[in-house]
Amino acid sequence: MGGIRGAYSVKKPLLSVIMPVYNGEKYLREAVDGILNSSYGQIELLLIDDGSADGSGAICAEYVRRDSRVRYIRKENGGIVSARNRGLEEAGGEYVCFCDQDDFVEPMMYERLLERMEAFDAQVGMCGTGRLINGKKSPYERLEDGEYEGQEIRRRLLYPLLFRGYDYAFAKSGSYLYGTVWKCIFNRSFLVKKGISFKRFIDYEDDWIFVTETLCAAKRAVADSYTGYYWRVSGASKSHSCQFVEDMTGRMRKYDAYVSHYLERGIVDTEILEAYSRVSLCEHFVMLYRNETGIARRDKEKRRTYRQEVRAYMESADYKACVRCAEHLKKGVLRRRAVLVSIRLLGIERTFFISRAVDLIEKTLGSVQWIVRLERRMKG
Numbered sequence: 121m122g123g124i125r126g127a128y129s130v131k132k133p134l135l136s137v138i139m140p141v142y143n144g145e146k147y148l149r150e151a152v153d154g155i156l157n158s159s160y161g162q163i164e165l166l167l168i169d170d171g172s173a174d175g176s177g178a179i180c181a182e183y184v185r186r187d188s189r190v191r192y193i194r195k196e197n198g199g200i201v202s203a204r205n206r207g208l209e210e211a212g213g214e215y216v217c218f219c220d221q222d223d224f225v226e227p228m229m230y231e232r233l234l235e236r237m238e239a240f241d242a243q244v245g246m247c248g249t250g251r252l253i254n255g256k257k258s259p260y261e262r263l264e265d266g267e268y269e270g271q272e273i274r275r276r277l278l279y280p281l282l283f284r285g286y287d288y289a290f291a292k293s294g295s296y297l298y299g300t301v302w303k304c305i306f307n308r309s310f311l312v313k314k315g316i317s318f319k320r321f322i323d324y325e326d327d328w329i330f331v332t333e334t335l336c337a338a339k340r341a342v343a344d345s346y347t348g349y350y351w352r353v354s355g356a357s358k359s360h361s362c363q364f365v366e367d368m369t370g371r372m373r374k375y376d377a378y379v380s381h382y383l384e385r386g387i388v389d390t391e392i393l394e395a396y397s398r399v400s401l402c403e404h405f406v407m408l409y410r411n412e413t414g415i416a417r418r419d420k421e422k423r424r425t426y427r428q429e430v431r432a433y434m435e436s437a438d439y440k441a442c443v444r445c446a447e448h449l450k451k452g453v454l455r456r457r458a459v460l461v462s463i464r465l466l467g468i469e470r471t472f473f474i475s476r477a478v479d480l481i482e483k484t485l486g487s488v489q490w491i492v493r494l495e496r497r498m499k500g
Contacts, residue, residue: 132162133214138207144221145175160230171197201320217305229348243310244341247348278335286448299328321375336386364414369433409475
């Protein structure tokens with residue numbers, strides 16, 4: 121495999137693919153093989169081992185011996201944000217992208233996106249995504265083909281991300297967009313010039329911050345309708361489990377301060393900024409309720425203290441006015457609709473019980489493929 125790289129024209133730009141690795145031996149080979157077998161061969165694959173305790177390190181070392189395009193970097197455990205940022209520091213390519221250790225990249229993803237980015241001189245490119253459920257591919261996020269400049273980037277890509285799941289006139293899009301970093305390729309010099317790296321305030325928003333910050337700063341971006349990236353869904357994945365996060369309201373305040381800073385630079389329209397602020401608070405409310413499901417049922421004192429914290433935060437944010445955003449919700453957003461409507465009709469305290477019920481439903485239905493496809497169609 122080491123001779124593959126030389127078969128490609130040196131004129132093609134180098135793509136740095138950054139893969140954080142942590143105890144991922146089960147699917148790691150499949151993910152790495154998918155990248156190395158891409159139709160676009162001018163790549164370097166950076167395997168950033170975040171202190172794995174299983175056989176992941178040996179697998180990484182094996183690929184270094186087999187393919188000269190692979191680099192293996194081991195570091196102390198610091199989480200996915202630190203691993204991705206280390207990859208950005210080590211990357212030598214003109215472009216960078218990211219892949220998780222248990223996901224799958226379609227062979228044509230990199231070639232298609234880079235061809236369009238090079239032709240349009242774009243700083244950001246993105247494609248559609250799908251899910252791998254019990255080994256079967258299920259398309260999930262559809263993008264429309266497009267090349268965008270200036271305000272068109274905001275209207276067609278940024279606003280649908282800011283108002284994900286909410287139907288506002290200024291955020292109309294034929295696509296339901298998610299802020300996942302895996303589907304994107306970025307111009308590396310653009311990231312360096314703008315000082316963009318991964319930030320972690322809340323455990324579930326580091327991807328979204330990175331993508332929306334780049335879209336705020338980008339002058340040109342492309343979108344490809346091709347489903348190029350599949351993420352693996354399993355009962356053990358973070359998306360189907362909930363671990364309690366301490367000081368969630370404090371993290372949310374820091375998150376809001378950071379996001380507001382770059383949004384105000386990239387968006388001039390105060391109406392849009394104010395609407396986003398209300399929607400963001402509603403998203404916070406929903407996640408605060410979900411966070412509570414991570415508290416053990418027997419830990420009554422911790423639950424009582426947390427619920428007091430949530431109530432104080434929501435009252436300081438004028439939650440009664442914010443939850444009116446529920447009238448803008450699109451179809452197929454079970455958790456948000458259930459929680460926001462419950463807050464409005466039943467109040468803060470009773471909604472904790474509604475949220476726990478929704479959590480149980482999601483865990484049951486999240487791995488049923490036909491239900492996932494139905495949810496996808498409802499979102500449009």
